[in-house]
Amino acid sequence: MTVASAEAQPLLQVRGLRMHFPVTEGMIARRHIGDVKAVDGVDLAIQRGETLGLVGESGCGKTTMGRCILRLEKPTAGEILYNGIDIARLDRRELVALRRRIQVIFQDPYSSLNPRQKVGSIIGEPMMVHGVEKDPRRRADRVRELLSVCGLNPNFADRYPHEMSGGQRQRVGIARALALNPEFIVCDEAVSALDVSIQAQIINLLEDLRDKFNLTYLFIAHDLSVVRHLCQRVAVMYLGRVVELAECDELFDNPLHPYTKALLAAVPVPDPAVEAERAFQPVRGEVPSPINPPPGCVFHPRCPLAIEQCRRVRPELRELRPGHWVACDVVS
Amino acid sequence: MPPLLEVKELHTEFRTGAGVVRAVDGISYTVDPGETVAIVGESGSGKSVGALSIMRLIPDPPGRITGGEVWFAGRDLMTLSEEEMRRMRGSEIGMVFQEPMTSLNPVLTIGRQITETLEQHRGMDRAAADQRAVELLGLVGIADAKRRLEQYPHQLSGGMRQRIMIAIALACDPKLIIADEPTTALDVTIQAQILELMQKLTRQLGVALIIITHNLGVVARYAQRVNVMYAGRIVESGAAAALYHNPRHPYTIALLRSVPRLDRPRPPPLAPTGAPGQLSACFRSHELDITAGAA
Numbered sequence: 040m041t042v043a044s045a046e047a048q049p050l051l052q053v054r055g056l057r058m059h060f061p062v063t064e065g066m067i068a069r070r071h072i073g074d075v076k077a078v079d080g081v082d083l084a085i086q087r088g089e090t091l092g093l094v095g096e097s098g099c100g101k102t103t104m105g106r107c108i109l110r111l112e113k114p115t116a117g118e119i120l121y122n123g124i125d126i127a128r129l130d131r132r133e134l135v136a137l138r139r140r141i142q143v144i145f146q147d148p149y150s151s152l153n154p155r156q157k158v159g160s161i162i163g164e165p166m167m168v169h170g171v172e173k174d175p176r177r178r179a180d181r182v183r184e185l186l187s188v189c190g191l192n193p194n195f196a197d198r199y200p201h202e203m204s205g206g207q208r209q210r211v212g213i214a215r216a217l218a219l220n221p222e223f224i225v226c227d228e229a230v231s232a233l234d235v236s237i238q239a240q241i242i243n244l245l246e247d248l249r250d251k252f253n254l255t256y257l258f259i260a261h262d263l264s265v266v267r268h269l270c271q272r273v274a275v276m277y278l279g280r281v282v283e284l285a286e287c288d289e290l291f292d293n294p295l296h297p298y299t300k301a302l303l304a305a306v307p308v309p310d311p312a313v314e315a316e317r318a319f320q321p322v323r324g325e326v327p328s329p330i331n332p333p334p335g336c337v338f339h340p341r342c343p344l345a346i347e348q349c350r351r352v353r354p355e356l357r358e359l360r361p362g363h364w365v366a367c368d369v370v371s
Numbered sequence: 372m373p374p375l376l377e378v379k380e381l382h383t384e385f386r387t388g389a390g391v392v393r394a395v396d397g398i399s400y401t402v403d404p405g406e407t408v409a410i411v412g413e414s415g416s417g418k419s420v421g422a423l424s425i426m427r428l429i430p431d432p433p434g435r436i437t438g439g440e441v442w443f444a445g446r447d448l449m450t451l452s453e454e455e456m457r458r459m460r461g462s463e464i465g466m467v468f469q470e471p472m473t474s475l476n477p478v479l480t481i482g483r484q485i486t487e488t489l490e491q492h493r494g495m496d497r498a499a500a501d502q503r504a505v506e507l508l509g510l511v512g513i514a515d516a517k518r519r520l521e522q523y524p525h526q527l528s529g530g531m532r533q534r535i536m537i538a539i540a541l542a543c544d545p546k547l548i549i550a551d552e553p554t555t556a557l558d559v560t561i562q563a564q565i566l567e568l569m570q571k572l573t574r575q576l577g578v579a580l581i582i583i584t585h586n587l588g589v590v591a592r593y594a595q596r597v598n599v600m601y602a603g604r605i606v607e608s609g610a611a612a613a614l615y616h617n618p619r620h621p622y623t624i625a626l627l628r629s630v631p632r633l634d635r636p637r638p639p640p641l642a643p644t645g646a647p648g649q650l651s652a653c654f655r656s657h658e659l660d661i662t663a664g665a666a
Contacts, residue, residue: 096558096559096560096561097558234413234414234585235413235585235587235626235629235630236413236625236626236629237413238629239629239630239631242631261558261559263559263633264588264630264631264632264633265631267631267632267633268631291633291634301560302559302560303633304563305559305560305562305563306559306588306633307563307566307586307588307589307591307592307593308588308591308592308632308633308634309587309588309590309591309615309627309630309632310591310615310632310634311591311592311611311612311615311616312612312615312616313591313634314588314591314592315612319563319567321560321563321564321567322560322563322564323564325528325530325531325561326558
C-alpha cells in the first residue's frame with residue numbers, strides 16, 4: 040500500500056520503513072533481549088515544494104524518521120526513495136552527493152553550533168566539505184549573502200555563537216542548512232526551543248525561504264499550533280506508526296483517529312471564551328513502551344472507542360475521505 | 372475579604388560581571404483565597420525570579436531582594452526570620468517546579484520524600500505519615516499507592532513524577548501553591564492530565580494557585596486573572612477574558628498575535644521584531660518595536 044497522490048512522482052517516498060534499536064543486557068557478554076521499535080512500518084510521500092508536518096509526542100519516532108531520511112541512521116527495513124533512488128541502501132560515497140540536496144535544521148541552537156567556531160566558518164564549512172566555492176573570498180561573500188537572506192547582519196560572520204541570542208543562532212543554523220542550495224530540509228523541532236515572539240519570526244523566515252528557494256520541508260514538531268501554521272499536510276505518529284495523514288486544515292478541523300482527537304483536545308487554545316465552552320476530558324494513561332508495543336492497534340489501551348478487534352488486528356491506513364488517511368478500523 | 376497574598380513593589384537584583392541585572396523591577400499583584408492567577412512572559416522576563424523571591428529562595432550572592440513587601444496571611448514574608456520562613460515553605464505555601472526529575476531527590480523513595488514533609492511540618496509519626504502519603508497518592512490519581520511509595524523517582528514517568536510533586540505540595544494543606552512551568556517538560560496529553568488535576572484539586576481543596584507559564588493557551592484555560600511580565604515588570608494585568616479580548620499594552624497585543632492558533636487557519640504573519648531589552652541597561656518600553664506588519 041502506498042500513500043501517494045496520483046500526480047507527479049513525489050520528491051521523497053518512504054515505504055515500510057522500520058528502525059529498530061537493539062536492547063542488550065550484560066556488561067561483557069551482551070545478550071540481545073529485545074528491540075526498541077522506534078519506527079515500525081511507516082509509509083509516507085512528500086511532493087516537491089510541499090511542507091509535510093510530522094507530529095507526535097516524545098518517543099513516537101518522529102525524530103528517528105527524520106534521522107533515517109537524512110541517513111544518520113541506517114534503517115532496519117524499508118525503502119526511502121528520493122527522486123526514485125533508494126537512499127536507504129546508498130554507500131558512504133553516494134551519501135555525500137545526497138547530503139548536498141538534503142539538509143537539516145536542529146532544535147537546539149545552543150548545542151548544534153560549535154562554540155569555538157566563528158559564524159562565518161560554521162556557515163562556510165558545508166561548502167568546504169563539498170568543494171563548492173573553493174575560493175575563500177567568494178565563499179566569504181556567499182556567507183554574507185546567506186546571513187542577510189536569513190535576516191542577520193552580514194558582519195555577524197565574525198562573531199561566535201555565544202555572542203548571539205537563541206533566535207539569532209537559529210538563523211545561523213538555517214543559513215548553514217541553505218549553504219549548499221538544498222532541495223529538501225528536515226526541520227527537527229526547529230522552533231521548539233524559542234520563545235513565542237522569536238518563534239513567530241523564525242516561522243515567518245522558514246516560509247519566506249520556502250517560497251524563495253522552492254524548498255521542500257519535513258517539519259517535525261510536537262507543537263500542533265506551529266504545524267497548523269506552516270504545513271500543507273500533516274502526519275500524526277504514535278508509537279512508531281503513522282495513525283493519521285491529511286491536508287492540514289482537514290486534519291485540524293476534522294480529525295478522525297481517536298488519538299489525533301485526544302491530541303488536539305489536549306492543546307489549550309489561547310482564548311478564554313473558546314476554552315470556557317470546551318468540554319474536555321483528557322485521554323487516560325501514558326504512552327506504552329516501544330520495546331513491547333501493545334498487539335493490534337498500538338493505541339487501544341488508551342482509546343475510548345476500542346473494541347475487541349482492536350486488541351488483535353493491526354489497522355492499516357485507509358483513505359476514508361479523499362486524501363485523508365486513517366489507521367483505525369472503528370471510525371468511518 | 373483581604374487578599375491571601377499581596378506583593379508590593381518587589382525588587383530583585385543579580386550582580387553579574389556585566390553589571391547589575393534588575394530581574395524583578397518593582398512588581399505588585401494580589402492573589403485572593405482559592406483563586407488561580409497566571410504570571411506569563413517569555414524567557415528572562417522575571418516571572419520565575421519573581422516567584423522564587425516570594426519564597427525567599429533567591430541564591431544570595433549573586434541575587435538579592437532589594438525592596439518590597441510580600442504580605443501573606445497577615446505577615447510580611449520579607450521580615451520573617453530564616454527559621455520562620457523555612458516553616459512557611461512547604462507548609463503554608465507549596466511549590467511545584469518545572470522539572471520533577473531535578474526537584475525530586477533521586478536517592479530517596481517517593482514515600483520518604485512525602486513523609487519527610489509531613490514529619491517536618493506536621494510533626495506526624497512515621498505510621499501516620501505513611502497513611503497520609505497513601506491518601507495523597509490517591510488524591511493525585513496514582514493507583515497502586517503502596518508499591519509506588521517504595522519506588523525511586525527514576526522508576527516513574529515524567530507525568531507520574533509531576534503528580535508526586537503535586538502530592539508533596541499539597542501534603543500539609545497549604546493555602547497557596549506556586550507552580551513554576553509545571554507542565555513545560557511534559558507531552559501535551561500528559562500536560563492536559565496534570566493541569567486538569569491541578570484545577571480539580573485546587574477547587575476541591577480551596578487552594579490558591581499562582582501558575583507561572585509561557586503558554587498562553589494554558590493561561591486561557593486555567594487562570595481567572597493574568598499578569599503579563601516583560602523585562603522585570605508587570606506590563607499588563609487583569610481578568611483573563613478581558614485581557615485576551617482587549618489587550619492594551621503593545622507587548623501583550625504582540626504576544627497574543629505571535630501565538631499560532633490551533634483552532635484557526637493561518638492568519639497573516641505578524642510578530643514583534645527584535646528581542647527583549649537588556650535588563651542590565653535602563654529599559655524603555657518603546658525599545659520593543661511592534662510596527663513590523665502591524666495591522
